[in-house]
Amino acid sequence: MLRGLWKLTWIEVKVFMREPLGAFGTIGFPVLVFLVIGRVAGRNLPAPSLAASSFFRVGLPVLAALLIAISSVISLITIVSIYREGGILKRLRATPLRPQTILTAHVIVKLALTAATLALMVLAGKRYYPIGIQVPWFGFTIALLISTLSILSIGFLIASIVPTARFAQPIGAAILYPMIAVSGLFSPINSMPPVVQAIARLLPMTYAVSLLEGIWRGDAWSKHIGDIAALALVFFACIALSAKVFRWE
Amino acid sequence: MNNLRTPRPVIQVAGIRKTYGATVAVDEVSFEVNDGEIFGLIGPNGAGKTTTMECVEGIRKPDRGTISVLGLDPFRQVYKLQDRIGVQLQQAQLQKRIKVWEAVDLWASLYKKKPADAKRLLDQLGLADKRNAWFMNLSGGQKQRLFIALALINDPEVVFLDELTTGLDPQARRAIWELVRGIRERGKTVFLTTHLMEEAERLCDRVAIIERGRIIDIDTPQRLVDRHCPERVVVLATSDSAAEERFRAIPRIESVVRSDLQFTIRGRGDDLVTEVIHCLSESRIRVTDFRMIVPNLEDVFLKLTGRSIRD
Numbered sequence: 001m002l003r004g005l006w007k008l009t010w011i012e013v014k015v016f017m018r019e020p021l022g023a024f025g026t027i028g029f030p031v032l033v034f035l036v037i038g039r040v041a042g043r044n045l046p047a048p049s050l051a052a053s054s055f056f057r058v059g060l061p062v063l064a065a066l067l068i069a070i071s072s073v074i075s076l077i078t079i080v081s082i083y084r085e086g087g088i089l090k091r092l093r094a095t096p097l098r099p100q101t102i103l104t105a106h107v108i109v110k111l112a113l114t115a116a117t118l119a120l121m122v123l124a125g126k127r128y129y130p131i132g133i134q135v136p137w138f139g140f141t142i143a144l145l146i147s148t149l150s151i152l153s154i155g156f157l158i159a160s161i162v163p164t165a166r167f168a169q170p171i172g173a174a175i176l177y178p179m180i181a182v183s184g185l186f187s188p189i190n191s192m193p194p195v196v197q198a199i200a201r202l203l204p205m206t207y208a209v210s211l212l213e214g215i216w217r218g219d220a221w222s223k224h225i226g227d228i229a230a231l232a233l234v235f236f237a238c239i240a241l242s243a244k245v246f247r248w249e
Numbered sequence: 250m251n252n253l254r255t256p257r258p259v260i261q262v263a264g265i266r267k268t269y270g271a272t273v274a275v276d277e278v279s280f281e282v283n284d285g286e287i288f289g290l291i292g293p294n295g296a297g298k299t300t301t302m303e304c305v306e307g308i309r310k311p312d313r314g315t316i317s318v319l320g321l322d323p324f325r326q327v328y329k330l331q332d333r334i335g336v337q338l339q340q341a342q343l344q345k346r347i348k349v350w351e352a353v354d355l356w357a358s359l360y361k362k363k364p365a366d367a368k369r370l371l372d373q374l375g376l377a378d379k380r381n382a383w384f385m386n387l388s389g390g391q392k393q394r395l396f397i398a399l400a401l402i403n404d405p406e407v408v409f410l411d412e413l414t415t416g417l418d419p420q421a422r423r424a425i426w427e428l429v430r431g432i433r434e435r436g437k438t439v440f441l442t443t444h445l446m447e448e449a450e451r452l453c454d455r456v457a458i459i460e461r462g463r464i465i466d467i468d469t470p471q472r473l474v475d476r477h478c479p480e481r482v483v484v485l486a487t488s489d490s491a492a493e494e495r496f497r498a499i500p501r502i503e504s505v506v507r508s509d510l511q512f513t514i515r516g517r518g519d520d521l522v523t524e525v526i527h528c529l530s531e532s533r534i535r536v537t538d539f540r541m542i543v544p545n546l547e548d549v550f551l552k553l554t555g556r557s558i559r560d
Contacts, residue, residue: 004359011344011351018346018383086342094308094336095359096328248308 002101009105016109026075027117030068034121059185062212065140066180066205068117069148072110073155074172079106080159081168090249099246107152114148115141135216143215143224147208150231151176153238154204160242179205185213204234256283259407259438260305265314267300274300275311276462282407287429287439289453291446291546293558297462298442299339302411305440306336319406332361335405337396339412339442345385349376349395352384353402360403370398374428390421397428408432410441414448426452444558446546456546460554470546477552478544481521483514485529486538495532499524511538 016022080103083089092102122137158175162168182196183205189197200206211227221228260282267275275297282288290298303309305316307323307330316323321330343352353371357364371377374394379387387395393413400408410429414422429452432439443449449456450470457467466473480503488510496505496514502521506513514525522541529536550558 004355007355007358011347011355014351015344015346083344087338087340088342088344090308091338091341091343094306094331094338095356096331096361097359098328 002098002104004097005101005105005108008097008101009108012105012109013112016113026072026113027120030064030071030117031120031124034064035124058213058216061135061216062209063180063185064121065118065144065212066147066185066208068114068121069144069151070176070180072114072148073151073176074169076106076110076152077155077159077162077172078165078168080156081162081165084247084249085165087249093248099248103156107149110152111145111148114144118144136218139215139221140212143211146228146231147204147212150204150208150235153235153242156242157238157245160246176205179203180209182206183209185209204231207231256286258282259284259319260288260440261315261317262301262305263315265301265304265311265316267297267304267309267311273462275304278314278459278462278464280457280464280467282438282440283455284438285433285436286454287433287441287452289449289456290440290442290459291444291449291453291456291550291558292459293444296459298444298459299411300462301459302409302440302442306334306409307331332403333406335400335403335408337393337400337408337410337413339415341396343384343395346383348381348383349387350380352395353398356399356402362403364402365404367398367402370401373431374398375424390417390425393417393421393425394428397425401432405437407438407440410439412442412444414443414445422448446550446558450546458546458550458553460550465553473546473549474544477549479517480544481516481518482542483522483525484538484540484542485512485514485525485536486510487512487534487536489532489534491532492534495528495534496525499528 016026019025080089083092089102093099118141154176155172158172159168162171182192182200182203184200189200189206192200207227207230211224211231214224214227215221258281260280262281263279265275265278266273278297278301280288280290290301292298300309304311305318305323307318307327310324318330319333321333323330349371350367353367357367368377371380374397376391376394376398379391382391384392384395397410397413400410413429414425417425426448429439429441441452453470455467455469456473458465458473466477468476492512493505493507496502496512499514499516501516501518501524503515503517504513505515514521516524528534547558
């Protein structure tokens, strides 16, 4: 059923790497920024206050992980809409390739790039962020994978309905980035106005943040079953919806 | 060899209709394409050619009507069908930075059947030295040939070609016509669309003329011309002062128009030319010019629709 998946995935990786800013923009640039911040922060923040240190210890890595995930989701939205506008989706469709194979290939590429960026960051950042010593990397990776899949499904829904490639990137950014603001990453959900709290509880980013922060801190998975259920719900709802509204051309 | 005598339809389209909002793109379209022939759907841009073809390919669902391709329902059994056909779409693109060999390799991996020899295919299509070129760096003709290669990679039973030479220079066009004839010689069926009447005349065994979503007539190009445009025109030049009178005496002639030394003689049927030649030799009229204007599909289209296909 998924005939051609690996070949298509591999080709998409190669095609992406050939883009002028492909490899550097997605992998190199975030790592570079991370290193620069690490150098500066490492030197200038010898004794952080308790609140600041909590943000630096937990919030910042989670924020970095989410930003990488979101940027790959936005790049997915953009690619799908460019492929649609250019007739590439239609051309692929006039073969025995199944639509789910085409989309799965793109998701795999994005997940792989997210994972590669994060791994490089961790390796590069080890010198500047000694806090990483007790972090459950494996668990955090799984948690990020779950979060990314959920955000990707929103991305797919956006990609299914954006009218043209020109709008894809701004619309994706306008929907995804503000979700972080109310996700509880910067201030606890409970301290927000009731309306914002209600909105926050509807957004998957809130559950992604809760899950990622918890796992980073070393929580047991059982404490976050609610988060995972919410993320899964969003995933299946968005996939079902995009299957209905997806346009090939 | 029963197949040779009775044509076996591999595509059957009956009464399909397709609307986009309030626009009726295709209405009551019915036709059959026989095994081993090159069948052309011809008409101006926007006549419904591509919509019809995409319904037959299974990537669009008609609102009404039935289609059968190789005994399959193209919409419900689309993957089974895609396995056995080859498709070249109008205005398609590939990933900008995909290499020629990667595209061919990917396509070859998608089909159940053992794929055609990719290297030979690229050789035949003159793409051998472009194997490592990115899609975005190919010329229009090279892209078109790559799409034909992709349409042929699974050694398909039916090949669909939508406006395959649009935007190509005459030389590239002729090369591609040769290729399409080659496909037929290997026993495949070709279903193509074109708005170029010359292409239809030189390539197609049978054509269907479509205009404003409806099929007006279907037949061989020659029979369509004979049926709808039996007029024949002879243009000749002579300084013989008695000529005009003699020409007017030719039986079943419709008109003789003179301008200076040039005469335009109109009539019907293939006999007109014989009659004119007969008249010239009998009356010993010396001519300095002698041309026939034979109608073609373009004239058929004009006659049937009241407008030129180029409009």
